[in-house]
Amino acid sequence: xxxxxxxxxxxxxxxxxxxxxxxxxxxxxxxxxxxxxxxxxxxxxxxxxxxxxxxxxxxxxxxxxxxxxxxxxxxxxxxxxxxxxxxxxxxxxxxxxxxxxxxxxxxxxxxxxxxxxxxxxxxxxxxxxxxxxxxxxxxxxxxxxxxxxxxxxxxxxxxxxxxxxxxxxxxxxxxxxxxxxxxxxxxxxxxxxxxxxxxxxxxxxxxxxxxxxxxxxxxxxxxxxxxxx
Amino acid sequence: xxxxxxxxxxxxxxxxxxxxxxxxxxxxxxxxxxxxxxxxxxxxxxxxxxxxxxxxxxxxxxxxxxxxxxxxxxxxxxxxxxxxxxxxxxxxxxxxxxxxxxxxxxxxxxxxxxxxxxxxxxxxxxxxxxxxxxxxxxxxxxxxxxxxxxxxxxxxxxxxxxxxxxxxxxxxxxxxxxxxxxxxxxxxxxxxxxxxx
Amino acid sequence: xxxxxxxxxxxxxxxxxxxxxxxxxxxxxxxxxxxxxxxxxxxxxxxxxxxxxxxxxxxxxxxxxxxxxxxxxxxxxxxxxxxxxxxxxxxxxxxxxxxxxxxxxxxxxxxxxxxxxxxxxxxxxxxxxxxxxxxxxxxxxxxxxxxxxxxxxxxxxxxxxxxxxxxxxxxxxxxxxxxxxxxxxxxxxxxxxxxxxxxxxxxxxxxxxxxxxxxxxxxxxxxxxxxxxxxxxxxxxxxxxxxxxxxxxxxxxxxxxxxxxxxxxxxxxxxxxxxxxxxxxxxxxxxx
Amino acid sequence: xxxxxxxxxxxxxxxxxxxxxxxxxxxxxxxxxxxxxxxxxxxxxxxxxxxxxxxxxxxxxxxxxxxxxxxxxxxxxxxxxxxxxxxxxxxxxxxxxxxxxxxxxxxxxxxxxxxxxxxxxxxxxxxxxxxxxxxxxxxxxxxxxxxxxxxxxxxxxxxxxxxxxxxxxxxxxxxxxxxxxxxxxxxxxxxxxxxxxxxxxxxxxxxxxxxxxxxxxxxxxxxxxxxxxxxxxxxxxxxxxxxxxxxxxxxxxxxxxxxxxxxxxxxxxxx
Numbered sequence: 001x002x003x004x005x006x007x008x009x010x011x012x013x014x015x016x017x018x019x020x021x022x023x024x025x026x027x028x029x030x031x032x033x034x035x036x037x038x039x040x041x042x043x044x045x046x047x048x049x050x051x052x053x054x055x056x057x058x059x060x061x062x063x064x065x066x067x068x069x070x071x072x073x074x075x076x077x078x079x080x081x082x083x084x085x086x087x088x089x090x091x092x093x094x095x096x097x098x099x100x101x102x103x104x105x106x107x108x109x110x111x112x113x114x115x116x117x118x119x120x121x122x123x124x125x126x127x128x129x130x131x132x133x134x135x136x137x138x139x140x141x142x143x144x145x146x147x148x149x150x151x152x153x154x155x156x157x158x159x160x161x162x163x164x165x166x167x168x169x170x171x172x173x174x175x176x177x178x179x180x181x182x183x184x185x186x187x188x189x190x191x192x193x194x195x196x197x198x199x200x201x202x203x204x205x206x207x208x209x210x211x212x213x214x215x216x217x218x219x220x221x222x223x224x225x226x227x228x229x
Numbered sequence: 230x231x232x233x234x235x236x237x238x239x240x241x242x243x244x245x246x247x248x249x250x251x252x253x254x255x256x257x258x259x260x261x262x263x264x265x266x267x268x269x270x271x272x273x274x275x276x277x278x279x280x281x282x283x284x285x286x287x288x289x290x291x292x293x294x295x296x297x298x299x300x301x302x303x304x305x306x307x308x309x310x311x312x313x314x315x316x317x318x319x320x321x322x323x324x325x326x327x328x329x330x331x332x333x334x335x336x337x338x339x340x341x342x343x344x345x346x347x348x349x350x351x352x353x354x355x356x357x358x359x360x361x362x363x364x365x366x367x368x369x370x371x372x373x374x375x376x377x378x379x380x381x382x383x384x385x386x387x388x389x390x391x392x393x394x395x396x397x398x399x400x401x402x403x404x405x406x407x408x409x410x411x412x413x414x415x416x417x418x419x420x421x422x423x424x425x426x
Numbered sequence: 427x428x429x430x431x432x433x434x435x436x437x438x439x440x441x442x443x444x445x446x447x448x449x450x451x452x453x454x455x456x457x458x459x460x461x462x463x464x465x466x467x468x469x470x471x472x473x474x475x476x477x478x479x480x481x482x483x484x485x486x487x488x489x490x491x492x493x494x495x496x497x498x499x500x501x502x503x504x505x506x507x508x509x510x511x512x513x514x515x516x517x518x519x520x521x522x523x524x525x526x527x528x529x530x531x532x533x534x535x536x537x538x539x540x541x542x543x544x545x546x547x548x549x550x551x552x553x554x555x556x557x558x559x560x561x562x563x564x565x566x567x568x569x570x571x572x573x574x575x576x577x578x579x580x581x582x583x584x585x586x587x588x589x590x591x592x593x594x595x596x597x598x599x600x601x602x603x604x605x606x607x608x609x610x611x612x613x614x615x616x617x618x619x620x621x622x623x624x625x626x627x628x629x630x631x632x633x634x635x636x637x638x639x640x641x642x643x644x645x646x647x648x649x650x651x652x653x654x655x656x657x658x659x660x661x662x663x664x665x666x667x668x669x670x671x672x673x674x675x676x677x678x679x680x681x682x683x684x685x686x687x688x689x690x691x692x693x694x695x696x697x698x699x700x701x702x703x704x705x706x707x708x709x710x711x712x713x714x
Numbered sequence: 715x716x717x718x719x720x721x722x723x724x725x726x727x728x729x730x731x732x733x734x735x736x737x738x739x740x741x742x743x744x745x746x747x748x749x750x751x752x753x754x755x756x757x758x759x760x761x762x763x764x765x766x767x768x769x770x771x772x773x774x775x776x777x778x779x780x781x782x783x784x785x786x787x788x789x790x791x792x793x794x795x796x797x798x799x800x801x802x803x804x805x806x807x808x809x810x811x812x813x814x815x816x817x818x819x820x821x822x823x824x825x826x827x828x829x830x831x832x833x834x835x836x837x838x839x840x841x842x843x844x845x846x847x848x849x850x851x852x853x854x855x856x857x858x859x860x861x862x863x864x865x866x867x868x869x870x871x872x873x874x875x876x877x878x879x880x881x882x883x884x885x886x887x888x889x890x891x892x893x894x895x896x897x898x899x900x901x902x903x904x905x906x907x908x909x910x911x912x913x914x915x916x917x918x919x920x921x922x923x924x925x926x927x928x929x930x931x932x933x934x935x936x937x938x939x940x941x942x943x944x945x946x947x948x949x950x951x952x953x954x955x956x957x958x959x960x961x962x963x964x965x966x967x968x969x970x971x972x973x974x975x976x977x978x979x980x981x982x983x984x985x
Contacts, residue, residue, distance in 0.1 A: 123245075123294075128524075129245055129523060134253055145785075149787060150785065151262060162257075167408065168802055174413050175801060176246065183521075188539050188586070198530055407807075408807045412850060463882040465852050664883060683974075696953065699957050700961060
C-alpha cells in the first residue's frame with residue numbers, strides 16, 4: 001500500500017490492486033464480499049472526483065469537451081484516475097485485512113507483539129458495545145417520541161430535539177461507565193502484576209518472516225522514490 | 230502529559246463508550262434527525278475534557294479506525310490523524326478552563342474546528358485528490374474554479390464546515406456536562422475542568 | 427471473617443450518613459440476606475465490604491471494618507478483590523467488554539492476576555461445569571439471556587476464589603426464569619463450596635427457604651438481625667416499607683380472627699402457610 | 715377511549731414474525747395486565763398502542779385514530795408510555811423540568827404545565843424533590859420521576875412496562891393505590907409485569923402471551939385458575955391462588971382479602 005502511494009506512476013496502485021489484492025482475495029475465498037464492499041466504498045469518491053477534478057483540476061488545459069462554461073479536461077481525468085487507484089488500493093487492502101482476520105484476533109496479535117493491553121481493551125470493547133448502544137439510542141428515540149417529541153418536522157424543531165436524544169444517551173453512558181469501572185476493579189483490572197492470557201495465538205516462522213520482508217521492501221521502495229525525486 | 234494519572238480504570242472504561250458515542254450520535258444526527266452536520270466527535274471532546282488531551286486524542290484516532298472497521302470503510306481511517314488532533318486541542322483547551330462558560334466554549338469549538346480543517350486538508354488533498362465523497366465536495370470544485378490549488382481548496386472547504394460542526398459539538402458537551410450530576414463526574418481524572426469549585 | 431465495628435460512612439457532600447454505627451460479625455460459610463427499603467444503605471454496605479468504600483467512593487468512613495483480619499480501609503483494592511467478590515445488579519455493565527466468548531470472559535480476572543495459562547484453563551473449566559455453562563462457553567457473552575449473563579458474572583467472580591461473595595440484588599433485572607437460574611447457581615455455591623454469600627434480595631420466599639441469617643437495614647442502621655423466620659415475619663418490616671409476602675400478610679390477618687394457630691410462627695413460604703392453615707382448620711373441626 | 719386490535723401481525727424487516735393473529739378490544743377504564751416470558755411479544759404488542767411499531771398486517775386503533783396514520787408524537791396525546799429504564803429518557807437538570815418535557819411537547823400553556831407537573835409529582839410522592847437533579851435520586855425514585863413525566867401528560871390511556879421493578883414495599887403500595895385511583899378517573903391502564911401478586915391485587919383482566927400469540931385473555935380469576943396453561947407459558951399463579959388451591963378452597967382466590975374471605979367461609983358450620 002505504501003508502495004502504491006509513494007509511486008509517481010499512476011497505474012501502479014491499480015496494478016497492485018489487480019495483481020496483489022484480488023488474487024489474495026480469491027485465495028481467501030473473499031472475492032465476492034470484497035468486490036461488493038469495495039465498490040460501495042469507492043463509488044461516491046469516483047463520482048465526486050471525476051466531476052470535481054475532471055472539470056476543475058487547477059491548471060489543466062486539454063479540453064475533451066465543453067458543457068456551457070464547464071469543460072472536461074484530460075489532466076483532471078488523469079489525476080482522478082490516479083487518485084481513484086490509490087483509494088481503490090486503500091479500500092481493497094483494508095477490507096481484505098478486515099474480512100480475513102477478526103478485529104479481535106488482530107488486536108490480540110498486536111498485544112502479543114508489545115502493543116499496550118489497554119489499547120486492546122478499548123478497541124474490542126468498543127466493537128462489542130456498538131450494537132448495544134445503538135439499541136439504547138433507538139430506545140431513547142422511542143421514549144422521547146412517546147413523550148410527544150417530533151423528530152420529523154422542520155429543521156429548527158429537529159435541531160432542538162438533538163439534546164433530548166443525545167442527553168440521555170451520554171448521561172446513562174456515564175453512569176454505566178462508572179459501574180463498569182467498578183466491575184473491572186472487582187476483577188483485578190488494575191492489579192499491579194503482569195497479565196497472562198487464556199487464548200494463545202500461533203504465529204508461524206514463515207508468517208513472521210513474510211511480515212518483515214514486506215516492511216523492509218516498503219521502506220526500500222519509498223526511499224527509492226524519494227531519492228528519485 | 231499526565232499519562233499515569235489520566236489513564237485510570239474509569240478513563241479506560243470511558244474511552245470505548247465515547248468511541249461508540251461518536252458513532253451513534255453521528256448516526257442519530259444524520260439518520261434520525263437528518264441534520265446537515267456530522268457531530269461525530271462528541272465522545273472525543275467528552276473524553277478530552279474529562280480525562281485530558283492524550284485520552285481525547287486516543288479516543289478520536291481509534292474512533293475513525295473502529296468506524297472504518299465496523300462499517301467496512303477503510304477510507305475514513307486516514308482521518309484518524311485529524312481526530313487525534315481534535316482530541317489533543319480540545320483537551321488542551323479544556324485544561325485552560327474553556328468549558329466553564331459558554332462564550333469560551335464557542336471560541337474553543339471554532340479553534341478546534343480550524344485546527345481540524347488545517348490537518349484534514351493535506352490528507353484529503355494527497356490521498357483523496359481533495360474530495361471526501363460527500364455533499365461538501367461542490368465547495369472544493371467552487372474554490373478550484375476560482376483559482377485555488379487542490380490543497381488550498383480542501384483547506385477552505387474544511388474551514389467552512391469544520392468550525393461550525395465542532396462548535397456545535399462543544400456546545401452539546403458543555404450542556405451535557407453542565408447538566409450531569411456532579412456525583413458522577415467527580416471520579417474522572419480531570420473533573421476539575423468542568424466542576425466549578 | 428467479616429467484622430464491622432461501629433462503622434459510620436457518609437458520601438462526599440451528603441448531609442446524612444449512608445451507614446450509621448453498624449456493628450456486625452459474619453462467620454465462615456453462611457448465606458446472609460440483607461433486606462431493607464430503598465435508600466436504607468444496602469448497596470453502601472455491599473460497597474464497603476468490597477472495598478469500593480473508601481477506595482473508590484471517598485467521603486468519611488469512621489469505625490473499623492475488617493475482612494479476614496485485614497482493615498478494608500488500609501488494604502489496596504487489588505488485594506481485597508481476592509478476598510471479597512462482588513456481583514452487580516446489572517449483568518450487562520459488569521461484562522468486561524474485552525472478551526469474545528463466555529469462557530474468556532470468565533478467565534478475565536485470572537488474566538489480570540497473572541495466573542499461569544494451564545492453571546487458569548483448569549480453574550475456568552471447573553467453574554463452567556459448576557455453573558452448568560458448558561452450552562454457552564463458546565458463545566459471545568453479549569448474546570446470551572440476562573439470566574445466563576448474570577450466571578457468567580457470578581462464575582467470573584467465583585473463579586477468582588474469593589471467600590466472601592457479595593451480591594447486590596443479582597436478580598432484580600431478570601425475568602422469573604432468569605432469576606430462578608441465578609438462585610439455583612447461588613444454591614450450588616453454598617451447598618458445595620466453602621464460600622460465604624452476602625446477598626441483597628427482596629424475594630422473601632427465597633430468602634426464607636435458603637438464608638441462614640437475615641439482616642434488616644433502615645436509614646443506615648441495623649434494625650433486625652436473626653433467623654429468616656424471626657426477621658421476615660416481624661411487623662416492623664411493613665412499617666419501614668419492606669415487601670412482605672402474601673403468606674405472611676394472610677396469616678397475620680387470620681391470626682387477628684383466631685384463624686391461625688397461636689403457637690405457630692407466621693409463615694413465609696407456601697409450605698409453611700399450607701401447614702399452618704391446615705392445622706388451624708383441624709383445630710377448629712375438633713372444637714366444633 | 716377504546717383500543718381495538720384487529721388481526722395484528724408483526725414481523726421485523728428480517729422476516730422474523732413476533733406477533734401473530736392478535737385481536738381484542740380494551741374499553742375505557744379497564745385495567746389489563748399482560749404477562750408471559752421474556753420474548754413472548756409483550757413489549758412488541760404494547761409498542762403498537764402508541765404507534766412506535768406499526769402492524770405488518772391488520773390494524774390498531776386508539777379511539778378513532780388508526781396508529782398507521784398518526785405519528786408517535788401525535789399518539790402521545792392519547793397514550794402515555796412508561797418505559798422500563800428511566801435512564802433512557804431523563805436529560806434535564808431538575809425533576810420539575812424533566813416532568814414538564816412531555817406536557818410542553820403537547821403544547822400546553824405554562825400555567826397548565828405547572829398544574830399538571832405539580833399534580834403528577836404529588837401523586838408519585840416527589841413533591842418536595844422538584845428542584846433536585848434526577849441523577850442525584852436513587853434508581854427507584856428516578857423510576858417515579860419517569861412515571862410522573864408520563865402522568866403529567868394526562869392521557870386517557872397509560873401503558874406501564876414493568877412498573878414494580880426496583881420498588882420496595884412502600885413504593886409498591888403507592889403504585890397500587892395510584893393505579894386504583896387512576897381507574898376511578900376513567901383512565902385505561904395497561905401493564906406488563908412479572909409480579910403476579912401485584913397483577914392479582916390491582917388488575918381485573920389478564921392477557922397471557924406465548925411466542926407472539928395470545929394464550930389466554932380473561933378475567934383475573936379465570937386466568938389464574940388455569941394452572942396447566944400458565945405452566946405452559948412458564949408462569950406461576952399468585953401466592954394466594956396457590957395456597958387456596960392447596961387448601962382445597964372451592965373458588966379461585968388471587969388476593970389476600972379474597973383468600974381470607976373464602977377461607978373463613980369454609981370454616982362456617984355446615985348445614
